[in-house]
Amino acid sequence: MNDAPVDFTVIGGFLGSGKTSLVNRLLAASGSTRFAVLVNDFGALNIDEALIRHQDGRIMQLANGCICCSLAGGLVDTMVELMRYRHLIDHILIEASGVSYPSRIMDFARIDPDLRPGLTLVLVDAAHLQDHSTDTRLAETITAQMESADMFVLTKTDIASADMAAWSRDWVATRAPDAPIIEGRPDDASLVALITGPAPDATSAATHHHHPADHTGHHAHADPDRALHTHFVSRAMTASRPVDEDGFADFANRFSKHLLRGKGTLHFHRRSAIWQQAGRLVHLEDATLDADTASQIVMISADDLSEAAAALRALGFQDVANVPAR
Amino acid sequence: MTETNVFSARDIITMNASRPHATHVAVRDGRILGAGSLEDMEQWAPYTLTDDFADKILVPGFVEGHAHAMEGGIWDFPYVGYEDRWDPSGRRWEGAQSLEAVIAALTAAEARLDDAETPLFAWGFDPIYFGEARMNAAQLDSVSTTRPIIVLHSNGHLLNVNSRLMDMAGITADTNVYGVLKDDNGKPTGELMEMAAKYMAYRQTGNPFFGGIKTPSLLRYAESAVNCGVTTATDLFASFNEESLAAYVEASQTPGYALRLMPALNTIEQSIDEGIALAKRALQDNNDRLHHRLCKVMTDGSIQGFTARLKWPGYHNGKPNGLWNLDPDTLGELVLEYHKAGLHLHIHTNGDEASELMLDALEAAQLACPRPDHRHTLQHCQMADASQFRRMAKLGVCVNLFANHIYYWGDQHAAITMGPDRANRMDAAGTAQREGVHFSIHSDAPVTPMAPLFTAWCAVNRQTRTGTVLGPEEQISAEDALYAITLGAAYTLHMDHLVGSIEPGKYADFAVLEDSPLQVSPDAIRDISVWGTISGGAPHKAATRTG
Ligand SMILES: [Zn+2]
Ligand SMILES: [Zn+2]
Numbered sequence: 001m002n003d004a005p006v007d008f009t010v011i012g013g014f015l016g017s018g019k020t021s022l023v024n025r026l027l028a029a030s031g032s033t034r035f036a037v038l039v040n041d042f043g044a045l046n047i048d049e050a051l052i053r054h055q056d057g058r059i060m061q062l063a064n065g066c067i068c069c070s071l072a073g074g075l076v077d078t079m080v081e082l083m084r085y086r087h088l089i090d091h092i093l094i095e096a097s098g099v100s101y102p103s104r105i106m107d108f109a110r111i112d113p114d115l116r117p118g119l120t121l122v123l124v125d126a127a128h129l130q131d132h133s134t135d136t137r138l139a140e141t142i143t144a145q146m147e148s149a150d151m152f153v154l155t156k157t158d159i160a161s162a163d164m165a166a167w168s169r170d171w172v173a174t175r176a177p178d179a180p181i182i183e184g185r186p187d188d189a190s191l192v193a194l195i196t197g198p199a200p201d202a203t204s205a206a207t208h209h210h211h212p213a214d215h216t217g218h219h220a221h222a223d224p225d226r227a228l229h230t231h232f233v234s235r236a237m238t239a240s241r242p243v244d245e246d247g248f249a250d251f252a253n254r255f256s257k258h259l260l261r262g263k264g265t266l267h268f269h270r271r272s273a274i275w276q277q278a279g280r281l282v283h284l285e286d287a288t289l290d291a292d293t294a295s296q297i298v299m300i301s302a303d304d305l306s307e308a309a310a311a312l313r314a315l316g317f318q319d320v321a322n323v324p325a326r
Numbered sequence: 327m328t329e330t331n332v333f334s335a336r337d338i339i340t341m342n343a344s345r346p347h348a349t350h351v352a353v354r355d356g357r358i359l360g361a362g363s364l365e366d367m368e369q370w371a372p373y374t375l376t377d378d379f380a381d382k383i384l385v386p387g388f389v390e391g392h393a394h395a396m397e398g399g400i401w402d403f404p405y406v407g408y409e410d411r412w413d414p415s416g417r418r419w420e421g422a423q424s425l426e427a428v429i430a431a432l433t434a435a436e437a438r439l440d441d442a443e444t445p446l447f448a449w450g451f452d453p454i455y456f457g458e459a460r461m462n463a464a465q466l467d468s469v470s471t472t473r474p475i476i477v478l479h480s481n482g483h484l485l486n487v488n489s490r491l492m493d494m495a496g497i498t499a500d501t502n503v504y505g506v507l508k509d510d511n512g513k514p515t516g517e518l519m520e521m522a523a524k525y526m527a528y529r530q531t532g533n534p535f536f537g538g539i540k541t542p543s544l545l546r547y548a549e550s551a552v553n554c555g556v557t558t559a560t561d562l563f564a565s566f567n568e569e570s571l572a573a574y575v576e577a578s579q580t581p582g583y584a585l586r587l588m589p590a591l592n593t594i595e596q597s598i599d600e601g602i603a604l605a606k607r608a609l610q611d612n613n614d615r616l617h618h619r620l621c622k623v624m625t626d627g628s629i630q631g632f633t634a635r636l637k638w639p640g641y642h643n644g645k646p647n648g649l650w651n652l653d654p655d656t657l658g659e660l661v662l663e664y665h666k667a668g669l670h671l672h673i674h675t676n677g678d679e680a681s682e683l684m685l686d687a688l689e690a691a692q693l694a695c696p697r698p699d700h701r702h703t704l705q706h707c708q709m710a711d712a713s714q715f716r717r718m719a720k721l722g723v724c725v726n727l728f729a730n731h732i733y734y735w736g737d738q739h740a741a742i743t744m745g746p747d748r749a750n751r752m753d754a755a756g757t758a759q760r761e762g763v764h765f766s767i768h769s770d771a772p773v774t775p776m777a778p779l780f781t782a783w784c785a786v787n788r789q790t791r792t793g794t795v796l797g798p799e800e801q802i803s804a805e806d807a808l809y810a811i812t813l814g815a816a817y818t819l820h821m822d823h824l825v826g827s828i829e830p831g832k833y834a835d836f837a838v839l840e841d842s843p844l845q846v847s848p849d850a851i852r853d854i855s856v857w858g859t860i861s862g863g864a865p866h867k868a869a870t871r872t873g
Binding site: 014015029040041042044057058070073077079080097098099100103104110111113137138139140141306 | 369496501524528529597635649679
């Protein structure tokens with residue numbers, strides 16, 4: 001019996017923004033993570049009949065260990081039902097309907113100790129955002145999406161005109177200035193990797209950092225970690241002396257726009273903590289760490305990390321390359 | 327030759343324009359042969375004359391166009407609402423008109439449970455009438471500290487729970503989640519709202535109201551119908567899983583079943599294709615007492631719960647606009663596909679923005695696939711203005727207005743949700759009539775009690791609980807109200823060729839009343855006693871009221 005809390009992710013966005021494609025891709029590339037995906041329309045998922053191991057009403061078990069669930073019975077009752085299978089699930093992912101409020105859904109994980117609040121990702125259809133943003137029927141929902149997303153994915157940029165895509169990016173950036181905005185197709189391996197984790201650990205990042213040539217032969221997307229490092233910029237840093245906690249918290253908020261992922265083990269003056277970040281979502285949890293080790297972090301970004309690195313240097317961090325061998 | 331029965335009555339109000347009144351009605355094979363005078367009956371001789379109802383009034387069996395069969399099963403749980411209510415067996419559940427009375431009712435219900443841990447559920451709680459006073463966990467703890475208690479509010483949006491439940495759910499002063507209400511000292515009060523908090527409560531106890539309908543509920547639903555003169559009723563938000571579909575068949579084929587049931591498929595419970603296939607397959611189950619073909623769409627939420635979608639200027643007290651049940655575009659697609667499939671849509675729209683969205687969708691569906699006489703019906707449609715009624719008339723859309731709301735929540739609508747202007751035009755039966763829209767009026771039981779004469783009283787008088795008259799211009803006459811609960815409702819269900827009036831060929835379905843709704847003063851319509859019904863020619867006496 002697995003008693004660790006189940007990770008909880010919410011994917012929001014209007015109809016046509018690509019949520020279903022993302023969920024499909026995720027189910028195909030779930031790796032060893034046993035996902036339970038809750039979707040509005042079962043039929044829209046193109047699940048190979050051969051992969052269905054068991055179907056019980058609105059709950060479908062797949063051969064790869066994942067579970068699909070229809071939200072047609074309502075989120076409350078579906079979640080009550082699903083949590084009876086908690087021991088079979090590592091990660092719950094909710095495909096929020098375009099008119100639901102993502103933060104109200106994330107509240108499930110905030111209230112239930114058996115769930116761990118995770119990423120709220122909102123997909124924005126770059127080709128139709130202008131229409132949606134001027135539709136009074138959707139005004140409250142779109143505002144709620146802008147407020148509650150930890151990061152945004154701008155989809156359909158290949159269909160939208162360049163002007164329209166730029167307009168959409170600006171529109172989101174103005175309303176959510178501290179959230180990362182990634183451009184991508186919803187079935188990109190890199191997007192899937194952002195959700196599946198496992199969060200990159202400092203060592204593997206350092207390795208990638210030092211041997212970029214390694215990547216050329218490894219474009220297989222099955223390894224989410226690798227996909228992350230292939231598509232985004234990553235940077236690892238360490239600090240051998242205790243870090244100022246307020247200063248670090250300030251850094252995490254200030255650079256949230258650039259941090260698709262951040263993870264690390266940190267020694268502050270008063271405590272040690274594990275840091276995890278995904279855009280505006282910041283977790284700093286108490287942890288018991290070996291006092292002899294240095295603080296170690298790794299950051300992944302879609303753009304540029306040089307300013308973030310500079311801010312960390314001011315807090316006593318150094319680039320991994322400069323860490324003297326022990 | 328089959329038997330012919332003739333019923334005599336003080337008056338038979340037929341709703342048949344070519345013969346509005348009669349003293350006798352002849353019935354054969356469960357159907358009406360004709361209505362007229364005693365002499366007129368000679369053509370059907372030999373017949374058996376029944377004078378049991380000679381001092382009573384017969385009207386067409388009432389048609390409840392919007393109620394839920396859950397009205398039959400919900401009485402397994404104690405009722406703690408404000409006003410007296412009678413369950414299908416006729417037992418009176420006394421209204422709890424103070425918090426103390428609610429606790430006393432719960433304590434009595436608690437005493438009926440055997441072991442100490444079974445959850446206790448109660449329903450119908452409506453603290454809106456208690457001023458500032460709110461129920462808290464400590465009060466519920468006086469009922470039990472060993473079993474979880476969940477009290478559902480009548481608006482469907484809030485729950486009250488006791489400390490035992492909060493312990494099980496881990497809800498403490500440290501729980502900082504929207505919807506977990508707290509007192510001035512930061513302690514959770516036990517009042518829970520919104521999905522996450524409800525989820526946490528039901529995770530501990532299970533949701534007893536979840537799942538499809540069962541035969542016993544449908545049997546009791548028919549008893550409830552007999553008690554108020556109803557002979558045809560919808561179950562307007564139905565799960566079409568195998569068990570439920572089998573239950574409809576089983577109940578409708580139970581000898582002596584006194585109701586014609588009209589379940590409406592919940593269209594969002596499956597994909598559009600699957601839903602259409604299910605609704606069509608269900609047609610094979612149809613029999614005299616089971617009439618599939620209705621499909622239900624939920625557009626927005628409720629006005630008193632602030633989840634209805636309103637047009638400008640929105641909620642009177644400035645609350646943010648409500649919630650769509652699905653993306654507006656998806657709702658439009660759903661309407662189009664079910665319309666194309668030839669099914670009959672009943673569409674929940676409370677706010678005026680919701681009714682507008684659905685009128686747009688229905689107009690688009692009619693342009694894409696013209697269908698004469700579709701009779702799609704907007705349900706509740708409480709805030710529609712005259713322009714929307716004009717569109718309904720043009721599009722052939724019917725409306726079923728929630729007249730009971732005027733009495734139960736009219737005061738709150740005038741003061742809080744809509745303000746006086748829009749409250750005056752809510753459930754605008756007068757406008758519907760002036761604009762030529764086919765309309766009916768309903769109870770939405772178990773939200774409010776199923777009792778068409780009370781519903782008719784609401785539409786005729788438009789009086790709130792405090793006695794204020796909301797929008798006298800929207801009042802309708804007793805004749806028109808009687809039409810709305812018989813032939814008007816039958817029309818919205820596409821059943822007006824079978825029920826809704828007393829004329830040859832139709833089912834012999836009558837409501838048996840002690841007084842005539844057309845003779846008593848308009849404010850006394852709700853006080854008329856119902857003897858029971860005659861369904862398919864067989865008399866069914868209402869349960870004797872007890873308690
Ligand atoms: Zn409704
Ligand atoms: Zn209803």
